[in-house]
Amino acid sequence: MADQLILSIDQGTTSSRAILFAKDGSSVFTSQREFKQHFPQSGWVEHDPEEIWQTTLQVCREAMTAASDKGASVAAAGITNQRETTVVWNKKTGKAVYNAIVWQDRRTAAHCSELKESGYEPTFTAKTGLLLDPYFSATKIRWILENVEGARSQAEQGELLFGTIDSFLLWRFTNGKVHATDATNASRTMAYNIHTSEWDDELLNILNIPRNMLPEVKDSSGEFGIIDQELFGNGLAICGIAGDQQAATFGQVCLEPGTIKSTYGTGCFVLLNTGHEALASNNKLLTTIGYQLDGKPTYAIEGSIFVAGAAVQWLRDGLGIIKSAEETEAMANGLESNEGIYLVPAFTGLGAPYWDPDARGALFGLTRDTGIQQIVRATLESVAFQTNDLFKAMAEDGVTPTRVRVDGGMVKNNWLCQFLADILNIPVERPVQTETTALGAAYLAGLHAGIYKSFDDLSANWQLDKEFRPSMDAATRDSLLANWKKAVEGVKHQTV
Numbered sequence: 464m465a466d467q468l469i470l471s472i473d474q475g476t477t478s479s480r481a482i483l484f485a486k487d488g489s490s491v492f493t494s495q496r497e498f499k500q501h502f503p504q505s506g507w508v509e510h511d512p513e514e515i516w517q518t519t520l521q522v523c524r525e526a527m528t529a530a531s532d533k534g535a536s537v538a539a540a541g542i543t544n545q546r547e548t549t550v551v552w553n554k555k556t557g558k559a560v561y562n563a564i565v566w567q568d569r570r571t572a573a574h575c576s577e578l579k580e581s582g583y584e585p586t587f588t589a590k591t592g593l594l595l596d597p598y599f600s601a602t603k604i605r606w607i608l609e610n611v612e613g614a615r616s617q618a619e620q621g622e623l624l625f626g627t628i629d630s631f632l633l634w635r636f637t638n639g640k641v642h643a644t645d646a647t648n649a650s651r652t653m654a655y656n657i658h659t660s661e662w663d664d665e666l667l668n669i670l671n672i673p674r675n676m677l678p679e680v681k682d683s684s685g686e687f688g689i690i691d692q693e694l695f696g697n698g699l700a701i702c703g704i705a706g707d708q709q710a711a712t713f714g715q716v717c718l719e720p721g722t723i724k725s726t727y728g729t730g731c732f733v734l735l736n737t738g739h740e741a742l743a744s745n746n747k748l749l750t751t752i753g754y755q756l757d758g759k760p761t762y763a764i765e766g767s768i769f770v771a772g773a774a775v776q777w778l779r780d781g782l783g784i785i786k787s788a789e790e791t792e793a794m795a796n797g798l799e800s801n802e803g804i805y806l807v808p809a810f811t812g813l814g815a816p817y818w819d820p821d822a823r824g825a826l827f828g829l830t831r832d833t834g835i836q837q838i839v840r841a842t843l844e845s846v847a848f849q850t851n852d853l854f855k856a857m858a859e860d861g862v863t864p865t866r867v868r869v870d871g872g873m874v875k876n877n878w879l880c881q882f883l884a885d886i887l888n889i890p891v892e893r894p895v896q897t898e899t900t901a902l903g904a905a906y907l908a909g910l911h912a913g914i915y916k917s918f919d920d921l922s923a924n925w926q927l928d929k930e931f932r933p934s935m936d937a938a939t940r941d942s943l944l945a946n947w948k949k950a951v952e953g954v955k956h957q958t959v
Contacts, residue, residue, distance in 0.1 A: 468530055469909050470540040470699070471901040472523060474628050475707065476548075476565065476729040477776070479518035481526035483537070484905040486914055488896050488924035492529040494522035501562060506569035506811060506820075509562035512550050515628065516635055520694065527695045539912035540690065541703035541904030543710035544628040545729075546651045549603035551614065551676070552631065554624045557639060561611045563628070564603040567730075567769055567811040571602035572820040583669060590656045590663050592741060592750030597812075597820055598767070600627060601653035601670050608672070618673050625676040627652070629704050633687055636701065641688035643679040646755035647709040655680065657741060657752055660760065683709070683754045684907040703907025707900045708732040709753050712763065713907060714899030715868045716925045718918050723864045725850060726900065727873035730814070731771035733853045734763045735862060746856035747816040754907070764862065766815040766853030770808040770824075771846045772873050777810070778842055784835045792876045795840040801943070803828040805848075805950040806841040816856040819955050827950045843879050847886040848947040854887055866890045870899040877929075885935035886943070895926040 468491065473480040477500065483492040496518040501509040530537050547566035552559040564570070575595045578584065584595045593599055604625050608615045617623045626634065630644045649655040649662075654672060656663040662677050681687060687701040705713060708726055712734045715724040720738035725731060734753060741750050741762040753763035775788045785791060805827045812820035826838065854864065866889050874880055874893050884891040896902055909915045 467538040467914060468535050469905040469912070469914065470523065470526055470537050471905040471908075472519060472540060472542045472632065473707075473901040473904065474515060474519055474542070474544045474632060476545045476567075479515060479522055480901065481522035482898060482901045482905075483526050483530055484902060486909070488902055490896070490898060490901075491533070492526055494525040494529075496522055504570070506572075508565040508567045508811065510548065510565055512552070512559040512563045512631060515563065516632070519632060524695050537699060538914055539702040539908040540699055541908030542629050542632060542701060543705055543707050543900050543904035544632070544648070546627060546648060546706035546708065547598055547600050548628050549600045549607070549625065550628065550631045551604065551607045551618075551623055551625050552634075553617070553622060554639065554642075555622065557635065560614050560617075560623065561607050564606070566598055568603065569597045569812050569820045571597040571606050572812075574602050574605070575820070578669070587653060587666065590658070590666060591653050592650070592657050592743070593653050594747060594749070594818055595653075596818055598814070599651060599653035601666070601672065604672050604676070605670050618676055621675045623676055624678070625672075626678055627706070629706070630678045633701060633704070636690045636694065637688040638691040643681050643687055645681055645683045645704040646752045646760055647683055647706045648704070649680045650752040651706060657750065657760065657762070660758075682756055682758065684756055684911045686911065700912075701908070702911040703904050703909075705754060705904060705907055708734055708765065709751070709763070710903030710907070711870055711900040712736065712753055712903065714896075714901070714903030715870060715894065716918070716922050717868065718921070722868075724868045724870065724899070727771050727846060727869065727871035728900070729771065729773045731768035731846060731850060733766040733850065735765075735857065735864065737762045737764055742860075744856070744860050746859045747818055748853070748856050748860065749815070764857065764860070766856060768849045768853070769811050769814045771849070772871070773810070774806070774808040774842045774845065775873070777808075778839060785839065788872070791839050791843060792878045794836045795843050795878045798836055798840055801840055801844055802833070802837050803946070804833060804837045804841040805947060806838065806845045807950050807954045808842070808845050809954050813951070813955065815853055817951070817955065822954045825950070825954045827953060843876070844882060846873065846879065847883045848944065850883060851886050851944065864889065866892060868892045868894065870894065870897045872897075880929070880931045881934075884931040884933045886940060888933045888940065890933070891931040893928045893931070895928045
């Protein structure tokens, strides 16, 4: 098994990646391609499914070539994906009937409000663990059926398929032979009953979504299908699928109840393993499936922040005030304080624990002396402040973590990790391997392929790179958080 590699297909919000992992969890090759973000209207976010497919195919082919050049064999493939992003395609032609509607998209906010006003939210929450919010897939499906000409009738005649990105890629990889997803992705649609482990007819009727569009739901580790030989490889099996945040939880080996991870990518997502018990939150956190093995779901409590790394990307691409994310560490470090500047990056509304789709981003505390450094630091600080909001909600639900494992591209920034530890007032642990989302998909595939025999094999791979311990005094922390709370109040429920 020593020379056998696992192909992890990591299809994210801003790029498609293929990473080859060795058994010890080290990455031996990475290929990445960014793709275009489409913003047709305020609050709308779309991707071109064909561009997602082509970039994914391209990076996978490069990875397979690299494996061949190294003289290594690829034992299995795993897929992890941006969750909730919705694709509806024609099952004869394979072509999407509309762009992929991205998880950040807020176009269905009015529909969600109507459902709330009709008293449906308790039903949805009880069955799915989710809140009625545009974030999730189901109202996106309905929007496509209602707004794309002919889509409703085609769907009712069984001609259209729905999938989150994993399903769409799986269907393409298998040349239309397999229409399936895993339980973690299904649990994010707002149409899947996480307690009975099946698509829920009552919810589908409320949403007016034909059941025949939906994929088969499988375990997170198992054989999903064989990649078509005309694409690449020789009978390579896809043996693991999980939504990106659940995959990161698995990659961080948070496999015992009470273990917690926080991922900093486009957004920030905190997941706490609750074992086989689906704990309900009283503070607007989500109950979700962390992973499913042998037909048994392991649950998690989740807090979702829509904008984390995306705010740094905005500094680079939107404002043009930095050239790369790497610059931000020195810029933040160069200031003794935030000088009273706060950024609330509610570019697509506020996620947990506020769930306000009408909120919009704002900078507070600007003076004539405010410059690029202050704005950059405020952007990084906003990530820690938002994370603290999630931890505070968890504490009010009776869960108080004593440490947290972090991952994602942003945690390469030492200043951010230290500030996070200071604001949370608990140790922050950064592993050697921070690409834990992709690693989690590799672990799920490797378990089914026999590369890993048990969870103990995965735990043995986890290595600490650096621990960041809190050093901020309580008065400073309290002042920063009080001012942050004022800033958040200033952006909520905007009507213009």
